[in-house]
């Protein structure tokens with residue numbers, strides 16, 4: 001049915017030259033807004049409907065908890081067409097979604113029952129050797145970016161595992177294998193190409209608009225749709241590292257080595273990540289070692305390498321191969337949730353709590369529906385926040401040197417969604433309370449990383465004292481709150 005109220009509201013917008021065209025329907029589709037978009041966009045873009053193959057690709061997410069059935073999928077091919085779509089959905093107050101690569105498991109963050117915008121066509125990588133920067137499209141996954149930059153012998157601060165989207169990763173912060181050396185991905189940002197909520201395409205830099213530039217560095221879709229990032233590059237040699245699987249019988253050795261690493265490591269080229277997983281009735285550890293060079297300094301990782309394992313793929317390799325070698329705890333097609341908790345120190349007593357939580361919730365929840373629980377211990381250097389003196393939306397403070405630990409649950413049956421969400425909230429609170437109780441008082445005040453935090457985390461836990469500044473930018477750039485029609489973190 002044609003929705004007359006929506007169409008007449010849209011016609012009232014004098015700024016829309018295509019409003020009259022939009023009132024006509026195509027035979028193929030009865031949704032007036034999708035049909036209007038289809039007529040208004042250029043030949044560089046397309047609209048897909050349920051039943052089209054590319055519709056299914058467009059609405060898919062890494063975790064099925066993030067899926068919704070939209071009226072149509074729009075694949076814009078130019079920034080100007082993104083602007084056209086934003087004018088139409090904004091003018092008609094139509095709920096919409098913006099999806100980079102769909103890796104956020106949070107429901108409704110990159111999905112909608114309205115108009116679903118998929119950014120796939122923004123897939124260019126352009127290296128500028130003189131400026132030592134790369135422009136990358138927001139429809140890419142990191143693997144594409146690494147492959148495109150490798151022939152130039154350069155790299156960028158990006159994702160650690162295969163297949164993760166550049167858009168949400170960068171717009172939320174971005175913790176990388178390179179973070180100890182160069183900071184978060186947002187710390188390497190030179191410029192954004194942004195389609196503002198009014199449809200205008202602008203380049204945003206520190207010079208052009210310092211407040212908006214700050215807001216975009218952690219502020220996701222609050223200020224419009226980003227079509228391109230310009231990021232700093234750095235020379236890239238072969239690297240050393242990869243994953244090792246270690247059984248529960250050696251859990252004390254790996255935990256002690258991780259705790260010692262956190263207390264003593266100083267080389268910013270090195271990184272360790274220890275993940276505890278409960279699956280198929282067993283606790284197992286995946287240890288990730290990384291060194292940004294073909295060979296680590298003698299002895300650096302010996303304590304880890306001496307632990308007996310049941311599968312190891314640690315070697316000298318191209319950077320993209322390191323990323324490809326990294327197993328993700330689960331792949332596409334599971335229900336899933338992440339939750340974030342921040343700690344100040346990786347102490348043995350705290351990791352014991354984390355291990356107990358992995359096992360406790362793994363046992364409790366697997367009784368219901370086949371699952372994995374994974375808890376990641378990520379001992380970055382505390383100097384990682386020192387690589388940027390400009391303000392960024394996230395983290396709101398760089399004076400608390402917090403570590404962004406996280407949990408991940410995967411399951412099969414949607415009947416139990418609420419139980420898993422609730423367990424993810426309870427468990428992160430147990431760990432945070434334990435950190436505070438052992439003297440890490442600032443753990444309770446530390447920011448929570450929005451790319452890992454569960455969907456109903458209070459926004460003040462993400463943006464803290466930056467909220468007034470972010471709200472001021474929001475009022476200026478999006479006075480009609482067009483972006484409020486899309487899901488995700490809202491300032």
Ligand SMILES: Cc1cc2nc3c(=O)[nH]c(=O)nc-3n(C[C@H](O)[C@H](O)[C@H](O)COP(=O)(O)OP(=O)(O)OC[C@H]3O[C@@H](n4cnc5c(N)ncnc54)[C@H](O)[C@@H]3O)c2cc1C
Nearest residue numbers: 099100101102103104165167168169174175221225226488
């Ligand atoms: C297997 C796996 C591994 C991960 N590893 C890491 C890691 O090592 N380090 C790390 O920091 N994070 C990691 N993450 C988290 C990751 O950063 C987030 O899931 C991120 O949001 C993924 O980006 P995306 O483009 O796929 O997001 P999407 O799910 O597509 O979008 C997330 C949010 O960003 C918004 N958004 C997307 N594109 C745009 C755009 N063009 N303009 C404006 N807003 C937009 C969406 O509307 C949505 O609200 C990992 C996630 C997974 C699933």
Ligand SMILES: *[C@@H]1O[C@H](CO)[C@@H](O)[C@H](O)[C@H]1NC(C)=O
Nearest residue numbers: 077078079121122123124137
């Ligand atoms: C990608 O690059 C090609 C070649 O320069 C250009 O024609 C196209 O418009 C670019 N696409 C986007 C989405 O920027």
Ligand SMILES: *[C@@H]1O[C@H](CO)[C@@H](O)[C@H](O)[C@H]1NC(C)=O
Nearest residue numbers: 352353356357360361427430
């Ligand atoms: C393990 O965690 C559960 C749930 O938080 C808790 O009830 C239990 O007391 C913990 N066990 C130990 C040994 O700490």
Ligand SMILES: *[C@@H]1O[C@H](CO)[C@@H](O)[C@H](O)[C@H]1NC(C)=O
Nearest residue numbers: 368369370412413414415416
């Ligand atoms: C999901 O769980 C419910 C409740 O136990 C059960 O009735 C239903 O059959 C399950 N669905 C699937 C697909 O297994």
